[in-house]
Amino acid sequence: MQNRPILLNSCARAATAAEARFRIDAPITPSRGARVVALDRRAESIVRRVAEQRWSSARFFVCESPGSSNGDMADVALLSTDGSASRLSTELIGADVAVMVATADDGAEAACAIGDACTLRGIMTAGVVISDGFGAEATVSALRPHARVLMVTRDEHDVAEVLSALRA
Amino acid sequence: MLRPELNELLTQTGPGMPMGELFRQYWIPALLAEELPEDDCAPVRVKILSERLIAFRDSQGRYGLIDEFCAHRGASLWFGRNEEGGLRCAYHGWKYDVTGQCVEVPSEPENSNFCANVKLTAYPLIKVGDILWTHMGDPASRPEPPEFEFVHVPSEQTYTSKRWQECNWLQALEGGIDSSHVTWLHSGALRSDPLFKGAKGNQYNIGDLKPFFEVAEADGGLFVGARRNAEDGKYYWRITPWIMPSFTMVPPRGDHPVHGHFWVPIDDENCWVYTFDYHPVRALTAAERQAMEDGFGVHSENIPGTYRPVRNKDNDYLMDREAQRQGKHFSGVEGIAIQDSSLQESMGPIVDRTKERLVPADSGIIKARQKLRKAALALRDHGVTPPGVDPAHHRVRSAAIVLPREDSFLESCRDAVTATPGVPQTTV
Ligand code: FES
Ligand SMILES: [Fe+2]
Numbered sequence: 351m352q353n354r355p356i357l358l359n360s361c362a363r364a365a366t367a368a369e370a371r372f373r374i375d376a377p378i379t380p381s382r383g384a385r386v387v388a389l390d391r392r393a394e395s396i397v398r399r400v401a402e403q404r405w406s407s408a409r410f411f412v413c414e415s416p417g418s419s420n421g422d423m424a425d426v427a428l429l430s431t432d433g434s435a436s437r438l439s440t441e442l443i444g445a446d447v448a449v450m451v452a453t454a455d456d457g458a459e460a461a462c463a464i465g466d467a468c469t470l471r472g473i474m475t476a477g478v479v480i481s482d483g484f485g486a487e488a489t490v491s492a493l494r495p496h497a498r499v500l501m502v503t504r505d506e507h508d509v510a511e512v513l514s515a516l517r518a
Numbered sequence: 519m520l521r522p523e524l525n526e527l528l529t530q531t532g533p534g535m536p537m538g539e540l541f542r543q544y545w546i547p548a549l550l551a552e553e554l555p556e557d558d559c560a561p562v563r564v565k566i567l568s569e570r571l572i573a574f575r576d577s578q579g580r581y582g583l584i585d586e587f588c589a590h591r592g593a594s595l596w597f598g599r600n601e602e603g604g605l606r607c608a609y610h611g612w613k614y615d616v617t618g619q620c621v622e623v624p625s626e627p628e629n630s631n632f633c634a635n636v637k638l639t640a641y642p643l644i645k646v647g648d649i650l651w652t653h654m655g656d657p658a659s660r661p662e663p664p665e666f667e668f669v670h671v672p673s674e675q676t677y678t679s680k681r682w683q684e685c686n687w688l689q690a691l692e693g694g695i696d697s698s699h700v701t702w703l704h705s706g707a708l709r710s711d712p713l714f715k716g717a718k719g720n721q722y723n724i725g726d727l728k729p730f731f732e733v734a735e736a737d738g739g740l741f742v743g744a745r746r747n748a749e750d751g752k753y754y755w756r757i758t759p760w761i762m763p764s765f766t767m768v769p770p771r772g773d774h775p776v777h778g779h780f781w782v783p784i785d786d787e788n789c790w791v792y793t794f795d796y797h798p799v800r801a802l803t804a805a806e807r808q809a810m811e812d813g814f815g816v817h818s819e820n821i822p823g824t825y826r827p828v829r830n831k832d833n834d835y836l837m838d839r840e841a842q843r844q845g846k847h848f849s850g851v852e853g854i855a856i857q858d859s860s861l862q863e864s865m866g867p868i869v870d871r872t873k874e875r876l877v878p879a880d881s882g883i884i885k886a887r888q889k890l891r892k893a894a895l896a897l898r899d900h901g902v903t904p905p906g907v908d909p910a911h912h913r914v915r916s917a918a919i920v921l922p923r924e925d926s927f928l929e930s931c932r933d934a935v936t937a938t939p940g941v942p943q944t945t946v
Contacts, residue, residue, distance in 0.1 A: 362835065365685075365865070365866050447878060491926060498730050500731070500733070508885065
């Protein structure tokens with residue numbers, strides 16, 4: 351009990367609503383550089399809808415040819431939802447999280463390529479698997495090794511939910 | 519991050535608020551059975567969901583939970599005399615039964631019918647396990663009593679304590695869903711706490727500080743899985759269920775009893791934390807029960823005669839910088855429960871969620887908030903019964919398990935996360 355603080359605002363008792371107004375009100379750095387990638391066709395339409403909302407710096411893509419294995423998945427060809435073509439390696443510059451959206455397991459190879467590229471660069475990975483309960487298993491296993499955080503949900507709004515929570 | 523109006527929606531549980539109405543759909547703990555130990559014992563003040571109530575047990579052993587204040591001139595019935603089948607106000611002697619019905623107004627003539635028209639608001643109070651539960655919503659939609667396993671195993675297999683926490687219920691609950699803090703805040707306890715130490719699983723916890731997370735829907739809420747590397751390329755999974763609105767269980771460790779929490783809003787700036795420990799198939803040992811009473815594990819050492827922890831915000835939780843430096847306690851605060859409450863209370867009475875910087879590892883919290891919001895709005899706008907009201911949703915368990923890499927935690931653990939009487943918990 352020695353060295354107990356004596357001023358109200360110098361001890362834990364200051365955790366009151368009244369003291370809260372003295373908290374520093376600095377603006378919060380707006381964004382995490384989020385890259386959102388649809389791994390399959392149904393995911394693409396979900397991601398396109400999400401992309402229409404207002405985001406601070408998130409960018410949205412579909413894998414140009416999801417599921418097709420042309421032997422070079424190492425640098426996935428991406429198509430931005432605004433129509434421009436680019437490469438995963440370019441898009442990961444300045445990114446701090448890659449969010450993969452999947453509804454089926456045919457994006458497994460792309461997920462692997464994205465996961466590897468992110469691991470190499472120290473970029474966080476997250477996956478949202480949207481499923482109505484059936485057949486999610488294969489999709490989840492396809493993503494599991496490559497997404498540090500995986501959300502399995504029936505609700506496609508969760509994609510936007512996660513992004514806004516991350517201030518994307 | 520949450521918009522201010524969403525933060526308010528989720529944190530305000532008084533009468534008429536959407537989240538308050540949501541809570542009123544469920545049976546929730548009102549007090550511990552030990553608080554009303556015998557017939558005609560002292561009444562107890564109870565404040566939950568921002569309503570001030572009085573609980574008592576009458577001469578016939580019936581439990582009552584009624585408006586704290588006398589209908590006459592508003593004196594607190596806490597001063598009342600609990601006698602002859604009712605609670606009599608100490609001021610002018612008006613008497614009420616457990617249904618809140620006034621049964622006597624001494625100033626009125628002998629044959630007066632005056633008291634028949636005087637009734638205080640009352641809620642049912644039922645004993646299930648060591649807890650007295652109440653349902654503060656519409657009697658017409660009152661669900662069947664709770665079926666959580668910890669209140670249904672024989673009494674020698676279970677122990678429940680409670681403590682007052684000085685912050686909003688939601689930031690306290692979020693601590694129960696957020697399993698990523700365990701490796702840090704509670705690291706000391708994994709090695710030393712009598713109700714934690716020695717489990718094989720602890721080594722996986724300590725050995726892999728960057729778990730992967732998986733969040734999946736359950737009928738009553740969510741399952742949050744945290745996976746860490748185990749030997750031979752296998753994964754060690756810890757699975758935390760959350761049942762709406764505020765029940766969570768901590769994944770087990772070895773053969774230690776399994777524990778969990780139930781958070782109940784007192785008002786918007788305080789909550790009760792009910793903390794339980796039970797073993798599905800065996801009695802608690804004397805040593806385990808003693809450790810729980812002494813505040814080890816997830817329990818707390820309380821100021822005698824109260825449910826306020828000895829380590830509280832008035833004394834900086836007896837922070838011990840030397841223990842912090844030596845790594846005995848990661849934060850310098852002793853006891854898992856108080857490690858949690860100290861940080862959750864430090865966020866302020868209602869944390870300003872417009873200021874937070876969430877990361878993907880917070881996905882469980884993100885999803886839980888979304889489910890609460892949706893359920894509260896669906897109830898308000900369309901009268902939809904929320905998840906977790908159906909007692910069948912209560913029959914869940916936490917689990918700890920080592921699985922081959924390709925196995926899904928939910929597919930492989932369906933039995934493990936279902937509470938089945940007589941079947942031991944799945945644990946490592
Ligand atoms: S590290 Fe989580 S609140 Fe500070
Ligand atoms: Fe904790």
